[in-house]
Amino acid sequence: MGLPLHSRIRQKAKIILNALLALIFPSHAKHETIPTESIRRILVIRINYRIGNILFTTPLLRALEHRFPGAKIDVLIGAKYPSPLLKSTAVENIFDFPRRLLKNPFHLYRYIQRLRTTEYDLVLNLNSGSASDRGATFLARGIYKLGFDASGNWSPLTHVVTAPHQSVHEALKPLHLMEAFGNNANDFPHKMDIALSKEEKIQGLEELKKRLSLQGYAWGSKAKIIGIFRDARFEKKIENGWWKEWYRHMKQLNPNAVFVDILSPDVKEKLEDDFYTLIESNLRLLGTILSQMDAFVCGDTGPMHLASASGVPTIALFKATTPTLYGTLGTNDRSLSLQGFTPEMTAAQITQHLQSLPPAAQGSLD
Numbered sequence: 001m002g003l004p005l006h007s008r009i010r011q012k013a014k015i016i017l018n019a020l021l022a023l024i025f026p027s028h029a030k031h032e033t034i035p036t037e038s039i040r041r042i043l044v045i046r047i048n049y050r051i052g053n054i055l056f057t058t059p060l061l062r063a064l065e066h067r068f069p070g071a072k073i074d075v076l077i078g079a080k081y082p083s084p085l086l087k088s089t090a091v092e093n094i095f096d097f098p099r100r101l102l103k104n105p106f107h108l109y110r111y112i113q114r115l116r117t118t119e120y121d122l123v124l125n126l127n128s129g130s131a132s133d134r135g136a137t138f139l140a141r142g143i144y145k146l147g148f149d150a151s152g153n154w155s156p157l158t159h160v161v162t163a164p165h166q167s168v169h170e171a172l173k174p175l176h177l178m179e180a181f182g183n184n185a186n187d188f189p190h191k192m193d194i195a196l197s198k199e200e201k202i203q204g205l206e207e208l209k210k211r212l213s214l215q216g217y218a219w220g221s222k223a224k225i226i227g228i229f230r231d232a233r234f235e236k237k238i239e240n241g242w243w244k245e246w247y248r249h250m251k252q253l254n255p256n257a258v259f260v261d262i263l264s265p266d267v268k269e270k271l272e273d274d275f276y277t278l279i280e281s282n283l284r285l286l287g288t289i290l291s292q293m294d295a296f297v298c299g300d301t302g303p304m305h306l307a308s309a310s311g312v313p314t315i316a317l318f319k320a321t322t323p324t325l326y327g328t329l330g331t332n333d334r335s336l337s338l339q340g341f342t343p344e345m346t347a348a349q350i351t352q353h354l355q356s357l358p359p360a361a362q363g364s365l366d
Contacts, residue, residue: 029157034144034180039121042073043140047097047132049078051283051302052326053170055085055192055309057126059329060174062195063188065090067181074118076136084284085306088195097132116141125155126174128163146180170325171305191329192309194287204288211289215276217258224254224294224354227278227307229262230271232299235320242343243271249347254354260293262286262303295354300326308333313357315350332357 042064046057054077064073065088072092077083080096087094095115101108116139123142127133128150137145137155149160161179168176171192175185196204209219230243247259261270263279270277280286286303287310290296297315298304305328308314313332316323327335334353336346 029145029147029149029160031149031160031162033182034122034146034159036068036181039068039144040071041118041120041122042068042071043076043118043120043123043142044073044126045076045124045133045136045140046126047076047078047130047136048127049099051082051085052305054079054082055194055302055305056171057086057174058192058194058309059171059188059190060124060126060177061086061088061091062193063175063178063183066188067178067183074120076115076140078132082283084282085194085287085309087284097136112139115139119143122146124174124177125157126177128155146177148177167324169327169329171329191331192305193311194284194306194309196288196291196310200284200288201291204285204290205292207285208289208292211278212258212260212276217276222256224257225260225292226250226254226257227260227262227290227293227296227312228271229264229267229296229298229301229303231264231267232301232319236300236318238299238317238319238338240271246343246347247272249344250351253347253351295350297350304328313354315353317346 044057044061046054048054057075061073061075064071071090073090074093074095075086075091076095076097078097083094083096097111101111115136118141120140120142121144123137123140123145125133125137125145125147128148134155137147137157144159145157146159147155147157148163150163159180161177164173164176172185172190175188178185178188213219230238230240232238250257259275261275261277263270263277278289280289283306287306290307290312291310293312295313295315296307297317298307299317299319300321304314304316308328308330311330314328314330315333316328316335318327318335318337323335323337336349338346
């Protein structure tokens with residue numbers, strides 16, 4: 001089935017508008033190395049409203065922190081709720097761009113004025129196909145403006161790099177922007193990372209102990225703690241019947257394991273009576289708790305990327321999307337396609353993977 005009429009009209013209007021703006025504001029960007037000596041203030045633009053896409057900025061943020069030690073980084077994203085995930089010693093301000101601003105010209109004007117109060121040494125547009133990102137790049141004040149080379153780009157970039165091949169993981173594409181500073185994408189870690197401090201991990205362990213103890217769990221055993229999250233968007237969601245059968249086989253293969261069901265507004269009840277449960281709306285605090293589990297199993301959804309970025313060995317189950325583009329990236333992670341895999345086969349694969357992990361990979365405070 002094709003796109004609805006209103007969607008096709010919106011796409012056509014977007015193409016026409018972009019073409020018109022490209023004529024009015026032609027790009028004069030250069031494929032040249034950017035001088036780095038004076039870069040002290042950086043703005044990263046990725047106006048998006050989904051947890052996974054926000055976490056996809058973290059490899060680049062960590063690379064910028066390494067490449068420009070002492071620099072202060074501001075980040076412009078879509079929604080406010082994932083902003084704690086980007087907190088670090090180098091990230092100073094995280095601005096959100098609520099959708100409602102587009103319906104209120106006065107508030108939009110005040111927002112633009114605030115955006116323009118700081119003159120940045122470097123502005124990075126991570127998504128050349130986003131009209132919102134192009135518009136924010138256009139309005140931001142910056143000496144150097146960097147993005148990917150794209151046809152019809154009306155954003156006033158000063159420098160561009162060639163976009164990587166489509167098969168590159170979505171979290172690793174932005175790393176190719178580091179080529180503008182004489183680096184290579186492979187010069188930096190290829191993983192998502194919310195930069196949890198040791199103090200935060202200790203807090204996460206204390207929270208995990210407290211919440212499971214309140215449900216009758218006795219600490220001191222050597223049981224593995226395995227978290228799961230069953231919710232996902234649309235066709236990516238795995239049905240409860242599959243999860244129940246998977247759990248039956250997991251318990252047979254891992255009789256001493258403890259399972260924690262991460263609940264959400266759409267998943268209000270635990271899968272089985274012997275599950276422990278966890279509810280936490282603060283995403284960074286949830287990340288600290290997940291970091292102290294031994295493993296996390298989830299479909300292709302935001303909490304899967306959060307778990308991986310928190311450092312817990314994460315097993316991602318893919319039902320409809322492509323692991324190559326959206327899978328986990330951690331050293332101890334694994335992405336599994338469910339095509340042709342039964343719950344029993346999946347449980348066996350996960351158990352084998354968990355048994356292969358070094359002890360330090362599980363519940364680590366390092």
